[in-house]
Amino acid sequence: MKVESRKVSDSRVETVHIVRPNHLNAAGRLFGGMLMQWIDEVAALVAKRHTHTNVTTASVDNLSFLKGAYPGDSVVIIGQLVYVGRTSMDIKVDSYVESMDGTRTLINHAYLTVVALDQNDHPIPVPRLELTTEDEAVEWEEAKRRRELRKSL
Numbered sequence: 732m733k734v735e736s737r738k739v740s741d742s743r744v745e746t747v748h749i750v751r752p753n754h755l756n757a758a759g760r761l762f763g764g765m766l767m768q769w770i771d772e773v774a775a776l777v778a779k780r781h782t783h784t785n786v787t788t789a790s791v792d793n794l795s796f797l798k799g800a801y802p803g804d805s806v807v808i809i810g811q812l813v814y815v816g817r818t819s820m821d822i823k824v825d826s827y828v829e830s831m832d833g834t835r836t837l838i839n840h841a842y843l844t845v846v847a848l849d850q851n852d853h854p855i856p857v858p859r860l861e862l863t864t865e866d867e868a869v870e871w872e873e874a875k876r877r878r879e880l881r882k883s884l
């Protein structure tokens with residue numbers, strides 16, 4: 732049965748990675764490309780949970796590295812939908828380092844646009860997004876403005 736809409740909470744994804752030696756750059760910090768891979772995977776998982784289809788990343792917006800991460804750190808990555816268009820979805824992904832006492836420090840902030848695909852890799856319509864909180868409504872409006880800006884460039 733085709734689902735017409737899903738809530739933001741239905742597709743929210745949280746992953747945790749421990750920073751290991753093979754994740755580091757030459758300076759001994761978490762390699763940015765590694766974090767970008769983890770972020771892209773989280774965004775794709777969010778999109779798949781919303782659509783139950785194959786998906787592909789169309790663009791990455793405003794990806795900011797705010798702080799470094801170091802060997803042994805726990806990196807928590809949280810992705811959630813903020814907007815859906817006809818065939819594409821905008822996903823916010825925040826990455827944190829979590830300390831022993833559970834305190835989370837934001838180390839990266841990014842928005843990705845992911846497109847739903849049919850079996851022939853053609854874009855297909857996505858379920859609508861049910862907004863259930865004030866924050867979700869604010870995020871929706873901000874994403875709408877980012878889209879308009881992107882289209883005007």
Ligand SMILES: CC(C)(COP(=O)(O)OP(=O)(O)OC[C@H]1O[C@@H](n2cnc3c(N)ncnc32)[C@H](O)[C@@H]1OP(=O)(O)O)[C@@H](O)C(=O)NCCC(=O)NCCS
Pocket residue numbers: 787788789790815816817818819820844846854
């Ligand atoms: C993303 C892709 C499927 C879009 O295909 P397309 O033929 O341009 O399809 P459309 O023009 O119908 O656009 C489909 C949707 O994607 C959006 N879109 C297309 N290009 C985009 C871009 N660069 N940034 C953001 N959104 C984009 C459109 O706005 C549209 O959204 P909407 O339906 O919600 O309004 C296609 O460009 C593609 O396959 N790109 C490669 C993706 C990939 O391989 N990613 C992994 C990187 S290694």
